[in-house]
Amino acid sequence: QVQLVESGGGLVHAGGSLRLSCVASGRAFSAYTMGWLRQAPGKEREFVASISWNGGTTHYTDSAKGRFTISRDNAKNTVYLQMNSLKPEDTAVYYCAVSSLIVAAESADFGSWGQGTQVTVSS
Numbered sequence: 001q002v003q004l005v006e007s008g009g010g011l012v013h014a015g016g017s018l019r020l021s022c023v024a025s026g027r028a029f030s031a032y033t034m035g036w037l038r039q040a041p042g043k044e045r046e047f048v049a050s051i052s053w054n055g056g057t058t059h060y061t062d063s064a065k066g067r068f069t070i071s072r073d074n075a076k077n078t079v080y081l082q083m084n085s086l087k088p089e090d091t092a093v094y095y096c097a098v099s100s101l102i103v104a105a106e107s108a109d110f111g112s113w114g115q116g117t118q119v120t121v122s123s
Helices: none
Strands: 003-007 010-013 018-025 033-039 046-051 058-060 068-073 078-083 092-099 117-122
Touching: 003 092, 018 033, 018 092, 018 117, 033 068, 033 078, 046 068, 046 078, 058 068
Parallel strands: 010 117
Antiparallel strands: 003 018, 018 078, 033 046, 033 092, 046 058, 068 078, 092 117
């Protein structure tokens, strides 16, 4: 089983940037598809981005395309989410998540996630 710890959230003005990190412990990190989900107040958890086990394939929700970049470093058991041009609607708790699927592009594709890190974007 993989344990996940996110960091890097915070308060930023609209147009700013943040880089989220997620360190995984446990076996076989490099075998899993990794992703980021987010949940805004009063809304359901939604898919943001995912990356295949070797980093060769990525998927993004439409609102993240062109602004967010997901990457991973298997040697460090870490997955990142670089977020640029942030908007107030990006405000949410962001969760690092693990999927056993080769392709994961929906929230339901992920079986476990961390405690989350808060991202707040002020207008």
